Amino acid sequence: MSFLDHLIIMPILLPLGAAALTLLFDDTRREIKAGINFAATILLVAVAIALLMQTDAVTREGTELTVTYQLGNWPAPFGIVLVADRLSAIMVLLAGILGINALIYSMARWQAAGPHFHMLFQMLLMGLNGAFLTGDLFNLFVFFEVMLAASYGLLLHGSGVLRVRAGLHYIAINLAASSLFLIGVSLIYGVTGTLNMADLALRIPHVPANDLGLLHAGAxxxxIAFLVKAGMWPLNFWLPTTYAAASAPVAGLFAIMTKVGVYIVLRLTLLLFGEHAGASFGFGQTFLMIGGLATIAFGTVGVLASQSTGRLAGYSVLVSSGTLLAAIGMGDRAVTGGLLFYLVSSTLTISAFLMLVELIERARVAGADVLAVTMEAYGEDDEELEHEEEVGVVIPSTMAILGVCFALCGLLLSGVPPFSGFISKFAMLSAVLQSEDAASPIPASTWWLIGLLIISGLASLIAMTRTGIATFWATLEGQTPSVRVIEIAPIAILIALCLGLTVAGGPVLRFMDLAADALHTPTDYIEDIIGTTPAAHAGGAS
Structure with a gap:
């Protein structure tokens, strides 16, 4: 086997090896640990790009749609199998991009705020990549727990009362979700006798009618375990507080954590309960649609009600998750392409915004918000104001840079044309309207989705404008924050990637449409996993 045949396992082995290597050094040698972390994450991005190109190449050649890897050379469904297609390769690359930018930001000061930061960082990347690449539900649970265990430590990194309180709530909720994960997996295994995803897709259509209730209960x-992580209402009350309490680089990396739940829901919904699923076809789609719409509405209200920039960012995460879940609930192939575009664009934007929050908060004077509310309620002495002549204030370069980044984040989150947020939403909405039968009326759920997407975008624009005026255009003088290049550079890179998605919107959408076609036609995916024979070795198969 060539090196390319082992490429798929590298996103798991690289972080695992780097995490183990950092443990050999004491925390006083933080520069060495940071160098190991940085080198491993850069290599991870390179491997993810190569893996994405590999999945794209085999698809265009028409030989196969997925890249599979049998650990121990045991054939599926008996052995552990890793699977890479366009979607999983996109997610691995997205995790690597967020990881390298969050790491760069952390090198300014956050890496020194607590022990074992770099080890936990790499273990989180390992858990994320394993969840995206595994083809087995039990191993999905293993990687899910690795990811969560690392996220517990990273969320508590830096201590503080608010962070510890939010961290304990986060741990308790996710432990409950993990228990539900095990219960659901046990029920599914009891009915079908397998946990391999491709094998499940083959067996579910043949489940006896009297066992369907147990199967659906397990699913x-x-x-629910995945929807807790995805942040669907009413399972998401923990999320805004948790994301606001996390340190800036950790929050920036956590932007992809909710997308893990969305990814798994999308993968399993189309693979296990798609058109080939017989009596189980469409199971859960109506629930996802209603839950997604409720999440958008809840997030929109939260965005408008937020009095702090951190909570504004947290509720923006909910709007993003709700949009994705509602789009999955539509179950339409054309909508899925726009959904994947929106997933990438919103994740990059929210990660940049979550890291930008800390820099913006440095410019705010303690008590300024309270004083501003007081002045608005009771007014000022008009006679004093008449004697004040405001000629203008020169904006420091730091504030100008932060203001530009904040404005671009606001435009991207709001879906204002011509940016990538608008392109992705327009792709989803146009697909929804065009997919309906011209002879039948458009369903009410479609109108609800269109209306909530427009209203949520308007709410984001209003909230971001209000926050921008209070921060960058307030009459109260604040202090110019001390911002290092190493802190603003990752934010600029993520925003630049979103602008790149805008410029390359056509090719990116075509790529996402191909990924959506593969998801809605899982026959090749199943055959590539179940039909793969063990590799031959000189000494025999292992």
Missing amino acids: AILG
Whole structure:
């Protein structure tokens, strides 16, 4: 086997090896640990790009749609299998991009705020990549727990009362979700006798009618565990507080954590309960649609009600998750392409915004918000104001840079044309309207989705404008924050990537449409996993 045949396992082995290597050094030698972390994450991005190109190449050649890797050379469904297609390769690359930028930001000061930061950072990347690449539900649970265990430590990194309180709530909620995960997996295994995803897709259509209730109960319990992580209402009350309490680089990396739940829900919904699923076809889609719409509405209200920039960012995460879940609930192939575009664009934007929050908060004077509310309620002495002549204030370069980044984040989150946020939403909405039968009326759920997407975008624009005026255009004088290049550079890179998505919107959408076609036609995916024979070795198969 060539090196390319082992490429798929590298996103798991690289972080695992780097995490183990950092443990050999004491925390006083932080520069060495940071160098190991940085080198491993850069290599991870390179491997993810190569893996994405590999999945794209085999698809265009028409030989196969997925890249599979049998650990121990045991054939599926008996052994552990890793699977890479366009979607999983996109997610691995997205995790690597967020990881390298969050790491760069952390090198300014956050890496020194607590022990074992770099080890936990790499273990989180390992858990994320394993969840995206595994083809087995039990191993999905293993990587899920690795990811969560690392996220517990990273969320508590830096201590502080608010961070510890939010961290304990986060741990308790996710432990409950993990229990539901195990219960759901146990029920599904009891009915089908397998946990390999491709094998499940083959067996579910043949489940006896009297066992369907147990199968659906297991799938529903399993889905709740993922929807807790995805942040669907009413399972998401923990999320805004948690994301606001996390340190800036950790929050920036956590932007992809909710997308893990969305990814798994999307993968399993189309693979296990798609058109080939027989009596189980479409299971859970109506629930996802209603839950997604409720999440958008809840997030929109939260965005408008937020009095702090951190909570504004947290509720923006909910709007993003709700949009994705509602789009999955539509179950339409054309909508899925726009959904994937929106997933990438919103994740990059929210990660940049979550890291930008800390820099913006440095410019705010303690008590300024309270004083501003007081002045608005009771007014000022008009006679004093008449004697004040405001000629203008020169904006420091730091504030100008932060203001530009904040404005671009606001435009991207709001979906204002011509940016990538608008392109992705327009792609989803146009697909929804064009997919309906011209002879039948458009369903009410479609109108609800269109209306909520427009209203949520307007709410984001209003909230971001209000926050921008209070921060960058307030009459109260604040202090110019001390911002290092190493802190603003990752934010600029993520925003530049979003602008790149805008410029390359056509090719990116075509790529996402191909990924959506593969998701909605899982026959090749199943055959590539189940039909793969063990590799031959000189000494025999292992």
